[in-house]
Amino acid sequence: MTLETIRSEIEKNPGLLLYFEGERCNVCHALRPKLFEAFEKSFPKIEKVVVDAEKEADIAANFGVFSVPTAIVFLDGKEFARVSRNVSIPALVEKIRRPYEIMLS
Numbered sequence: 209m210t211l212e213t214i215r216s217e218i219e220k221n222p223g224l225l226l227y228f229e230g231e232r233c234n235v236c237h238a239l240r241p242k243l244f245e246a247f248e249k250s251f252p253k254i255e256k257v258v259v260d261a262e263k264e265a266d267i268a269a270n271f272g273v274f275s276v277p278t279a280i281v282f283l284d285g286k287e288f289a290r291v292s293r294n295v296s297i298p299a300l301v302e303k304i305r306r307p308y309e310i311m312l313s
Contacts, residue, residue, distance in 0.1 A: 209259060211267050218282045222312055223254035228261040228268055228278040236277040239295060243279060246297050251304065253312045254281070283307055 218224050225247055229236030240258070247254055261268040261276050271280060273292075281289040281304055289303050 209257075209264055209267065211270055214257060214259070214267065217255065217257055219285050221255045221282075222284060223251065223308065224282045225254055225256045226271065226280045226282065227256065227258050228271070228273045228276050228280075229258060230262045230276040231260060232262075233276050235293075239277050239297075243295070243297055243300075246301055250301050251308050251312075254308070283311055 214226065218226075225243075227240060227243065229240060244256055247256065259267055261273055261278075268274070273280075275292050277295060278290065278292040279295060279300070280287055281300070283304075288307065289300060291300055
């Protein structure tokens, strides 16, 4: 995974979820399947990319990620939502629902 690859994915996809986790982060590993399931159900056109923030510290720093888990949602190539640590999946889904419907439905 490279920064250029991620930037390319952000630009080519109308919606992208960039999920930063850590190898030793139990919360990260518990949250990811729940978050991805919610996105598959509510936002099937949003692509998902996982970055190990410990192994790819330069990528994490480039996106201003200094704690895990962090999820960043890009819509139309721009950062739309960011959540870290205490993530409310229902709140994030609600925040994205309307713009997603407008842009991608």
